[in-house]
Amino acid sequence: MSVQNKHFVNSSSALVNDALQGLCVINPQLALDIQNKIVFVKEQDRSKVALMCGGGAGHEPAHAAYVGKGMLTCAVSGNIFASPNASQVRKGIELIDNDKGTVIIVKNYTGDILNFGLAKEQYAAIHPDKSERLKFVIVADDISVGREQGKIVGRRGLAGTTLVYKISGALAERGASLEEVYNMATWVSSRLATIGVSLAHTHVPGTSSSDTGLSSSEVEIGMGIHNENGHKRISPIPKLSDLVHQLLDFLTSTTDPDHSFVPFREKGNKVVLLVNNLGGTSELELGGIVAETKKQLDARGITTCRVLAGTYMTSLNMAGFSITLLLLPFEDESTPNVSQILSLLDDRPEVPGWKWSSPSQPADISKQTSPVDVVTMDAGESASIERVRVSDPTYVLERIRAAAQACIAAEPDITRMDTIAGDGDAGLTLKAGAEAVLGKIQNGQISGENVAQLVITIAKVAEEAMGGTSGALYSIFFSGLAQGLQANATPNEVITPEVWSRALNSALEKLYSYTRARPPSRTLVDPLDAFIRTFGESRNSTEAVRAAAKAAEATKDLAAKAGRSAYVEGDRLKQEQVPDPGAWAVKVILEHLFA
Numbered sequence: 001m002s003v004q005n006k007h008f009v010n011s012s013s014a015l016v017n018d019a020l021q022g023l024c025v026i027n028p029q030l031a032l033d034i035q036n037k038i039v040f041v042k043e044q045d046r047s048k049v050a051l052m053c054g055g056g057a058g059h060e061p062a063h064a065a066y067v068g069k070g071m072l073t074c075a076v077s078g079n080i081f082a083s084p085n086a087s088q089v090r091k092g093i094e095l096i097d098n099d100k101g102t103v104i105i106v107k108n109y110t111g112d113i114l115n116f117g118l119a120k121e122q123y124a125a126i127h128p129d130k131s132e133r134l135k136f137v138i139v140a141d142d143i144s145v146g147r148e149q150g151k152i153v154g155r156r157g158l159a160g161t162t163l164v165y166k167i168s169g170a171l172a173e174r175g176a177s178l179e180e181v182y183n184m185a186t187w188v189s190s191r192l193a194t195i196g197v198s199l200a201h202t203h204v205p206g207t208s209s210s211d212t213g214l215s216s217s218e219v220e221i222g223m224g225i226h227n228e229n230g231h232k233r234i235s236p237i238p239k240l241s242d243l244v245h246q247l248l249d250f251l252t253s254t255t256d257p258d259h260s261f262v263p264f265r266e267k268g269n270k271v272v273l274l275v276n277n278l279g280g281t282s283e284l285e286l287g288g289i290v291a292e293t294k295k296q297l298d299a300r301g302i303t304t305c306r307v308l309a310g311t312y313m314t315s316l317n318m319a320g321f322s323i324t325l326l327l328l329p330f331e332d333e334s335t336p337n338v339s340q341i342l343s344l345l346d347d348r349p350e351v352p353g354w355k356w357s358s359p360s361q362p363a364d365i366s367k368q369t370s371p372v373d374v375v376t377m378d379a380g381e382s383a384s385i386e387r388v389r390v391s392d393p394t395y396v397l398e399r400i401r402a403a404a405q406a407c408i409a410a411e412p413d414i415t416r417m418d419t420i421a422g423d424g425d426a427g428l429t430l431k432a433g434a435e436a437v438l439g440k441i442q443n444g445q446i447s448g449e450n451v452a453q454l455v456i457t458i459a460k461v462a463e464e465a466m467g468g469t470s471g472a473l474y475s476i477f478f479s480g481l482a483q484g485l486q487a488n489a490t491p492n493e494v495i496t497p498e499v500w501s502r503a504l505n506s507a508l509e510k511l512y513s514y515t516r517a518r519p520p521s522r523t524l525v526d527p528l529d530a531f532i533r534t535f536g537e538s539r540n541s542t543e544a545v546r547a548a549a550k551a552a553e554a555t556k557d558l559a560a561k562a563g564r565s566a567y568v569e570g571d572r573l574k575q576e577q578v579p580d581p582g583a584w585a586v587k588v589i590l591e592h593l594f595a
Contacts, residue, residue, distance in 0.1 A: 004280075004317055005203050012206025016057040016077055023064055026352050030067060036088040038095060039064040040074040046098035049172040049181045050074065053105045053165060054089065055112045056081040058204070059225060062162060062313040065353025071169035072351075073102075080204050080316070081226045083111030089119035093134070101133035101178035103185055105164055107157025108140035109226075135182040139164050141192035141324065143250055144222025144231040146258035155261070156224050159276035159313040160192035160324040163345070166354065170347040184344075187336060191327045193251045193262045196230070197243065198223045198278060198320025221246065225278070225315040244292045244323075251325050252300065262327050270303045270338060272345065274324035279314035281321050286310070289321055295365055305342060307362050310355035388489045393448025400458075401441055403592040407434035410588045418581040426581040429466050433474070436465035451495065455482040470582055473511065473524065480510030497539040504532045519551065522558040524582035527551040531590055541594040552587035555580040 009015050017034055024030045024039070031042040037057075044050065053063045054076035063075040076092045078084040096102060104120060106112040117136065124131035141160035168185035176184075200214050201223075214220060215235065222231030238246075252269075253260045275290050277283075290309045297304050305328060313322075328338045346359035390396050407430050415427030437458060440446040446457050459478035462471045484503030489495050508529065517523040519530065527548035535544035556579045 007203075007205040009205055015205055016079060019057070019060065020064060020077065023352070027065075027068060027350075029069065029350065033091065033095065036091045037077040037084060038074060038088065038092045039067050039077070040092065040095050041067060041069070044073060044096060044098065047100065048098070048175060049100045049178050050096040050098050050102040051105065051165065051169050051172055051181070052076070052092055052096060052102055053161075054078070054084055054092070054116065055107055055109065056083055056226070058316045059313050061311060061353030062159075066162065066165050066169075066349075066351050068349060068351035070173045070347060070349030070351070071354065072165055078111075080206075083109065083115045086115045086118040086122065089116050090123055093119060093123045097130070101135065103135045103137060103168065103172075103178070103182050105137045105139065105161070105168070105185060107161050108138050108154055109157065112157075113138060133178060135178060137164065137182065137185045137189060139189045139192070141189070141194040142196075142222070142224070143193045143253075143259050143261050144195050148258055156228070158194040158196060158225060158324070159274060159322050160189075160194040160326065162276075162312045163192065163272065163274060163324065163326050164188045166349070167341060167344045169349065170344040173347070173349075174344075184336065188326065188341075191262055192324060193327070194274075194322055194324040195221065195247050195250050196223050196225070196278060196320055196322035197221050197247065198230070198315075198318050199237070200319050201227045202279065202316040202318040204316065219243070221250075223315075223318075223320065225313065225318075227315065240288060240292050241296075244289070244296055247323050248293070248296055248300065251323060252302070262325070264327060265330065267301055268330060269301070270305050270328040271297070272306045272326040272328065272341075273297065273304050273308070274312065274326070275307075275309040276313055276322045276324065277311040278318040278320040278322060279311070280317040280319040286321065289323075291365060293323060294362060298364065303361075305338070305361050306345060306357065306359075308355065308357045312353075312355070387450045387492055388452040388485045389492060389494050390448065390451055391494050396448040396451070396454075397441060397446070399593050399595070400446070400454075401438065402595065403589045404434040404437045404441075406588050406592040407431060407585065410585070414581045414585055414588075417578050417584060420576055420578045421581060425468070426470065426585065429468055429470050430585050433462055433466040433471065436461045452482050452485045452489075455485065470524070470585075473515065476514055477507050477511045477528070480507035483507075483510070497535075501532075501536045501539065505536060508532050520554065520558050522555045522580045522583070524580070524586045526555055526558075526580070526583050527586045527590070531586075545590050545594050548590050549587050552579055552583040555583045 010018060016037060020032050020037060020039055024032050029042055030039050032039055050073035052074045053072055055063060056078045058080040064077060066072045067075050074092045074096045076084045076089050093102060104116055106116045120134050120136055124134060139157040139161040140155035142156040142158045145155045164185050167188050168181050171184050172181045198220050214233070217237060218233050218235045219237045220230040220233050223229065250259060252264050254264050273293060275286060275293060277286055286309060290307065294304055294307065328341055329336060411427040411431040414430060415424060418424050418426035437446065440457060440461060446454055448454060455478050459475045459482065462474035462478060466474065481503055484506035485495065488499045488502045517525045519526045530551035531544045531548035534547035535541060538544065556577045
């Protein structure tokens with residue numbers, strides 16, 4: 001599966017410093033040592049413990065975007081996925097020298113530990129009187145790396161590291177001692193479990209284009225944030241519920257001697273949940289991941305005391321996410337206590353990288369979901385719709401069913417057209433409407449006994465199941481058609497072609513009162529207008545369908561005047577010979593309604 005190989009940069013070598021300068025523009029309380037890639041608080045309160053972190057770039061907003069009041073004092077950056085050298089780190093220690101001491105927090109990667117550790121020891125050798133004022137915390141929260149695999153090097157540091165920054169940073173801001181801040185950072189680190197999952201590896205700017213080795217049907221569990229391979233690959237990609245279930249099994253295991261790192265118990269577990277975007281996952285998908293994870297934690301009897309979700313520690317633009325659980329203290333543990341941890345987590349830091357989260361325990365999802373009242377026509381409303389008949393109600397339903405099935409089959413082609421000519425959703429929108437119509441037929445809510453009521457039901461389906469522009473257009477047209485049938489048909493008598501023609505024309509006029517599109521416009525009105533006009537002249541549905549098909553085909557050579565296609569460069573549409581997807585959908589519907 002390919003990854004994004006194109007980037008917005010001046011040059012790959014300048015990217016890190018360009019980004020750090022941009023961060024200082026966003027947050028004026030920061031200063032930048034550009035030579036050493038160090039971001040630090042400009043007016044530091046040197047009566048409080050300082051917190052320092054760092055590592056390779058490419059994990060934004062970690063690490064530099066967490067520098068500021070209430071969180072970190074300094075962050076030292078290397079190049080993308082590469083540790084800063086010891087001299088950079090030592091300069092950072094010097095910049096934030098203070099009266100109380102400094103806690104250095106690093107993720108468990110060999111380069112980070114060696115370079116930050118070397119800088120600490122060099123600084124202590126130069127300033128022996130300050131050696132006791134430097135503390136070192138290593139965060140290793142990746143539970144996908146088992147004890148056997150990790151052997152000497154241990155587990156990797158992942159997004160759970162940001163919770164160490166946040167909680168210990170808030171404690172330092174409150175004026176705690178060096179020992180208190182160090183102990184808190186160490187404790188939080190010991191209670192973290194994180195696992196990542198991705199659809200593809202990421203691409204580093206300045207390197208050659210690459211393929212991830214993951215096929216389009218694979219997902220990798222346990223992938224690291226530097227493109228390291230994961231624990232295992234799964235194909236086909238499971239449903240989100242199945243995937244989250246596997247991830248939570250890893251995170252909460254107490255029986256796997258190789259992966260059980262956090263002391264979960266049989267019951268009474270309380271956690272902070274962090275759902276982290278690894279860089280390329282949409283907010284829409286992330287919301288679904290949060291809901292599914294919370295639901296499954298509830299089912300396991302695990303109390304979720306806080307939820308954080310968003311972009312906290314990335315792997316550039318990796319198409320994946322990670323789940324972190326911070327296991328909170330049990331009642332029989334004396335220090336720290338749950339309320340203290342949550343209070344520190346809830347403190348608001350003045351940093352751009354920390355996303356808003358609620359300072360409250362989330363409610364059960366079912367209690368936050370409004371009850372849905374199913375709206376159906378009552379007897380009075382149904383009676384007010386005059387009975388408009390056709391000669392063969394069963395045949396009408398057969399043709400509607402055939403048209404809906406044809407729309408579903410045409411989805412890939414219409415989606416492909418709309419990917420070029422629009423925003424890519426036309427096929428799926430049409431399919432959703434078609435599936436809803438088939439569902440109404442299946443459960444008896446669409447009947448051919450009263451065509452006016454049938455058309456009103458289809459209008460409502462278009463409004464609710466399709467939505468968007470096309471759903472509104474279809475709904476307006478069918479609502480207008482129902483009005484036209486009731487205005488022109490004689491109740492309880494079979495509809496004549498003349499009545500159909502008048503009703504269709506009135507529906508088209510209703511539609512035209514809400515859209516400026518007129519044929520030829522490269523929109524769905526082109527074939528719709530052609531069908532209605534030809535049927536009105538000939539009273540022959542076969543001729544009218546041919547005219548509609550011809551009009552839909554002709555949109556290949558038209559410049560768009562309305563709809564989203566109007567924003568696409570006209571010559572490209574002609575060169576690609578792509579018909580308008582909305583017009584093509586109308587063609588498909590008509591060809592199967594009147595087959």
